[in-house]
Amino acid sequence: MIRIVVSAALVAATMHGTAHAAADANEESRAVARSIFKELIEIDTSESGQGSTPAALAIAQRMKDAGFAESDIVVAGPNPRKQNVVVRLRGNGHKKPVLLIGHLDVVEARRSDWTTDPYQFVEKDGYFYGRGTQDMKDGDAIMAATLIRLKKEKFRSDRDIILALTADEEGAGDNGVDWLLKNRRDLIDAEFVLNHDGGGVLLENGKAVQMEVTASEKVYADFQLSTTNPGGHSSLPVPENAIYALSQGLTRLARYEFPFELNNVTRAYYEQIASRATGQRATDLKAMLATPPDQQAIARLSKDSIDHAIVRTTCVATRLEAGHANNALPQKANAVVNCRILPGHSPEEVRQTLIEVLDDSRIKVSYIATGGEIRETAPAAKGFQPPPLREDVIEPLRKVAGKMWPGTPVITSMAAGATDGVYTSAAGLPTYIVGGEAIERDDIRAHGQDERIAVKSFNRAVDFYYEYLREVVNYRK
Template sequence: MIFRTLIAASAMCAVAAPAFARDLTADEQQARDIYEKVISFRTARGQEQVPAMVEYLAGELKDAGFADSDIEVTDYDSDGEHTQGLMVYYRADGEPAKKPIVLLGHMDVVDALAKDWERPPFTLIEEDGYFFGRGTMDNKYGVTNLTQTFIRLKEEGWTPNRDLVLVFSGDEETGMISTRAQAEYVAENIDPAFVLNSDAGGGVLAPDGSPIFYGVQGAEKTFATFELTITNPGGHSSRPRADNAIYELAHALEKIEAYEFPVRYSDLTRAYFKAAGAVTPGELGDAMIAFADNPKNKKAVKTLRADPETVGTTGTTCIATMLRAGHAENALPQSATATVNCRIFPGVGAKATEETLKDVVDNDAVQFELITDVTESPESKLRPDVLAAIEASLAARGVDAPVIPYMESGGTDGMHYRTKGYDTVAISGAWSKPSDMYAHGLNERLAVDAFYGGLDHWSVILKELAGGTGE
């Protein structure tokens, strides 16, 4: 979720300022209540809280008028634990005029340890103009926004001219078992015209809070995780040996740290850099344009690879994320294992990346194991009707900014729908500065004014794409 960001577009010049007490509308209060509740569920691996969140969301939707037959709850075993998926149908009246639209979000989060955070991670805290809490961006904002939009439209008496289907997964951050099963079900039973994802896309702001551009995620890099392991006989810690497993693994990781994968590009990434560079101020914008003109420009590559927001768009990245080693403080380690997560540029492949890592490490004693199911998905087109709906949403919020498709450096549920042949684009209602990106990290947050300013986003888009009439 690179562009999972937020801003109140109606107050763009003051987005960084603290939010002050305000009287909330009924829709705003409802959205905040949903947001506060879903943040409270610790829907991380090992906690088995997704079913509780599903029960809550299903109850809210039923209270708004969705029938039991409109709501489907599915059960899955993911990584040895129970999780669920939720699907909600907003049905057309009579014969649908067009094929359905599927809308994605995920209910699970990366875990957060309270001892590491400045505030309780699973309690929504409003402070200094921000909402703090795990999932405030990734992706409980998207789930809240879509859920409240469905409730709001139902209460308005609005009827779409085509079926709209919420599809919320329960393990996007881990095994994606629910995601794969839902994508298979959607392909076999719903066959939508296209898929819209709340888990990426959104607006990018300059340091002064002014809008730069609105990004539409139209492609994703391939997610692959390897475990690198060194084993040896070990022994007593008072009798050190030269082939210490921890040191040997550390040397391998140092080589991976120092290695830069070859520069890669596609028509999409070059078009993205050209368009984004034209509206991005300073050295970064200049580097984007230079790279678009000539991807072999070393100065441009250096600048782009020094920035966490753009490094992933220039090629494959592999980074150590976890370590485990040894079995006793007074014993030499018998094994040491590092987890290395790779985001692979489309077309390269996991096998080729593994071979590159082996060449870089240059140590046959390092054992490699691919521990993820790899999905490589194609690019999706930004349909003219979807583009027009996005532009209508921006106009309704008073935003004048270009809409630019891009490739996601991370991964989302969308990859599994693309592999089924469906154009899938992520179009969050979120806007922010890159410096406010805390997803997966400590003290995740989003601007309070941003939260309220984005609540009309999906309502405008769905009315543009699904027509319909009110009662």
């Protein structure tokens, strides 16, 4: 009897010690992730800044310091400003690798627009502020810290884990994933891809309502709208000047709604949400899913920016340029219209729609290709179809999310934007967007002013990704 009691006590003490050790390891990993996060935020990787190379070199040094062999760390790219870093954590090679991807570049941010310096890592009021805190230096830091922790623990699995942090996802012309696939596919060839550029937990008033894994995404396309006019002296104004023509066209575009459309992923997404929704939203979701869909329900749901973007192609003017002098009528006016196109439709199809909606022969609609070239027509290729949902991606997500956010459903979704997954998917690498950050529905600030992530959310995401990645690479049916 005494021996049994002692054994039970030893077991309890051992379990307590193991839990304590795990907590310490989590804290250490959070500290590493925060340090990397700060370093990346304070490197201006925008197009007008330093480019991606300093960030890629910083990650390479972190990995070298963590004990990765130099042969498993490669910095490569098309030019000195646009280098990418690829790191390989070796497994036993029984299975093909899993590739983790994230981009190092960020969109432009002006200090005058922000309440903090966008390129300083600022912690205040329970948040980390800085350009890239949501898109997506948080994910870069988390993935890097996870590999460092696994390396320290001498973790081995049946497959290599490859991390590729790359340039120009935001559209400057030297996309790193595209370059690696075309020039160094040997570095990143994998069975499937986990993209950290999205996914995560959606919060409503602090409550987790869903964990998303994104298996489909829209196609990104930019168009230039241009119109010309002879101009003249500003003291003799005429209404039919270049700015007037363009502004009238943009007003018609702003009022235009692309057709409502659901695909297999978005229909499944809303079916899962509808089963848990309440009140008017539940009624509207069910009515939207009916055949035929209820148009009034769609209109009510579309007042939410997320729902609006999921069920239709969207196009919005993002830049305007006109005139050459304060006292002269403008001779030329240009606008950039950014479109996010539903799978199954092509940029050229949308360009033709824009021509119809603008309804003005004076407005020329051209396609802005990667790198900024202006082309008469747009690509005719349609967005890729979603890959099959892999059990070794979904089941570990359900397991870990269920432990960290009990009762929160895992929902397959479509990204309202577009990511580097367009390149990996087109190259035959099934790609899934998975992250662990929890963000309030009304606090999505990617690309916006005072971009931020909650400190608590970031720390939990570090814990999540470590657990999730271990489950993925060790998955057994």
